[in-house]
Amino acid sequence: MTQDPHLRRISADEIDTASVDAALGTTRAVRRRLDLARPVDLQIIHDCIDVAEQAPTGGNQGSRRWLVVRDPALKDRLAELYLATAGNWMIEHRDRLAGTGHPNEAVMASAAHLAEHLAQVPVLVIPTIIGRHDGSGRPGLFDSVLQAAWSFCVALRARGLGTTWTTAILGAEDEMAELLGVPGGITQVALLPVAWTLGTEFGPAPRYPAREITWHDRWGCTWERGPSDPPTLADGPGMTVEADVKASVQRVWGLVTDIDLPARFSTEFLGATWTGGATGPAPGATFEGRNRHAAIGEWSVPCFVDVCEPERAFGWCTSNPDNPGARWRFELEPIAGSVRLRFRLLLGPGPSGISGAIEAMPDKEPRILARRVAEHRANMQAVLDGIKALAEA
């Protein structure tokens, strides 16, 4: 194996972090903005593959093979297979969703557009790897090719080209293999339609912030800041539990906004009653929650609804809306056939049930926090499981 001359040894100081982050952060699924009329020079594809080949590979084996399809007759046939496996469904789905404002309307319009124009995309690239994913844990299989294929997509983006990661056609992997002469024992992992982009500006997509989906040391444990060493309540310890609930979003929304319901599942929460004239979930509505804990006794706490987006998010803060003791959130995300339900707790910044213990034993603050979060976790999981069971019943 020889080294591509344009890749050389360089120091981290020479890497422009902003450019790297910008390319990684804006490599989007490009479909409607693929320039179908502008030819793509093969050299640029090879340059991007050279970059992509620097991705790690199990056992340091060079087992990736890249199939670049430009022959119009072959592209026609691949486009037919794409339509048959998923494209026709995408087109029907687009037509059904058109004008409905459904969250998938735009992506389906884009997916259908690609399905209708795949044959006209200048280059179709199929990253493959020698071997079959047989679960043996041997290096050089599926898990050694995806990272390189994605590097290829980012390298294209940095040069003004675009693509979309597509896998729908892999349902016809055997037909593709026959068409393109791929021998047995090779795994195809994607089909990347490559073209220059119409305009080169792309933005980041909405994604969860790292602080909300990164767990620290134990599953579900979050920090809003820092954490400092040793951690404190001011660092915003939190807990997230989540489950995929096979029920309608309306059904799940009805359950999470029933403020009394968690009392059926939690060992600490005894119940809640709307206050101040409120009768149901609305921004600014208030309720009183009642709790019991072996070390703290029984207490009640005023709660203020500070998040209320029907069928998306419902949350409240405790004690003082300007300096809450805790913030609780239910978040609903529709995913294929079900609702992903997230139940989140953020402790602090204001005083709450544990503040007394922390004041009495400041040197034990990290332990007090860890224990309290673990207690909450058990109850939150029980509430989540309870809601899931009711919703799916």
Ligand SMILES: Cc1cc2nc3c(=O)[nH]c(=O)nc-3n(C[C@H](O)[C@H](O)[C@H](O)COP(=O)(O)O)c2cc1C
């Ligand atoms: C595993 C996987 C398979 C995908 N398969 C297809 C596909 O077959 N057809 C397609 O048009 N898009 C496909 N996509 C692209 C997603 O639909 C795309 O990520 C989504 O539209 C969001 O766009 P964004 O990544 O630019 O935010 C796939 C993405 C992934 C990660």
